[in-house]
Amino acid sequence: MRRHGWSSDARRWRVAALLGVGVVAVALVLTVLTMPGKDRDGTAGPSRNGDRVHGTPADPPGRRAAEVGWGFTHTQHSADQGEDAAVGRAEKLLKGQRRPLPQIQHLMGWGAGNPEPARGRYDFADLDRRVDFVRATRGTPVLTLCCAPDWMKGGEPGAENTDWSKASLETAPEPEHYDDFAALAATVAKRYPDVRHFVVWNEMKGFWNSTERRWDYEGYTALYNKVYRALKRVDKDIMVGGPYVIMDSVRPRQGDGASEEVKGPWGSLDQGAVDAFDYWNEHKAGADFVVVDGASYTKDDELLPDEFRAADKFTAVGRWLRERTGGLPLWWAEYYVEPADDRDNRDAWPEPHRVAVHATSLIAMARGGATSGFYWNPQRRDGACAGCLWSSTHLPDGGRELPILRLLARFAEAFPPGTRYEKVSVGPGDVPNVRVLADDEAVLVVNVTDxxxxxEVDGGRYDLGAYEVKWLKR
Incomplete structure (x- = not known):
């Protein structure tokens, strides 16, 4: 008598049945894995077009800080393309920095093609190339989630129909497509699991209420909150920031539209920017860091009282933002110190003058509590570029370090997030002529005169050439 068993025939039947069920189960799993559809959180995933995850493992625990330090933004032309030798030279240059620079890349535009030409059909080739370049140079990758595919903003689907005009690129998704844009953001986060920092949109592009002549901060905040929640569903430890408001300023004596809260010799903060920021700050679903951008000059392109003292705006606005948000980490996603001409060129100053003004502005941002700032790299293919970070990689001899990169890299190395800044003595008669920033190891000194x-700085006396930027050891 057999207890709790089967006969040999029954056993054979049982095994065959189990094998059959197993084959069916495996087939079902493979079908689910390869069929077009949505990911578990309901967002359209890369499996729609057979893509595999294009990424590396996410940062291990303990490396999830919201502060990333001082870096730059990739624009239309960057070092990931061009002459092979020049690209390799630029990659080696960036990889060789003692503290690798964080680097921002936009989702669409500024060197990246349309990531979702039609609903559920993806093209990440350009974005893959840029993210791979950041990885190759050991930089911290940051993605700015802007801009939106045409079909999300009333245009025709399809890559061949993508409208790359400025007007189209600066159009926001229609409200009925906010969920679609959030789903795209989640898809991107899954594709690049080593990207831990996301900025939502850029300068509130397309969110202008022309009827009321103010920012449509309600619309932007609605989009932001959907994207924020979608990214957190992918991974709660992803860092998300906004609102990327332009912190414009107006002339000191201008009454209409001038904020009474934040002002100085450099001007007054534009009240429209204050209103937009306050609404987002009050109604946001959450934020790991705050992102803004702005210029030291006014909306009328005036540098007040001059290009160096105008930089004090970054300090004043930064302190106001930190107080407003309870001390959230502050990023300047873009900062400008040299008004552009009609063709958006910023080349009024010789390079030493430009470097001195930028050094002064970095000092001002740090004094205002910023832990991260990104230089908008004005790279051009032909190499005729004032203020570029490296010589054009589209030239055989390109990919070589230029003065602004030298400044940015040294500043990032000397004053990373977490730096404890210290007071440094400056001779009474020298205060108007220099700007300084110091920690326990280094002192940055800038001669702001021509x-x-x-x-006399930090107990020593130093000769400084016109607009010289000097590093002292302590």
């Missing part, structure tokens, strides 16, 4: 001076 002549050679001798200045």
């Amino acid at each position: 002549r050679t001076i001798s200045a």
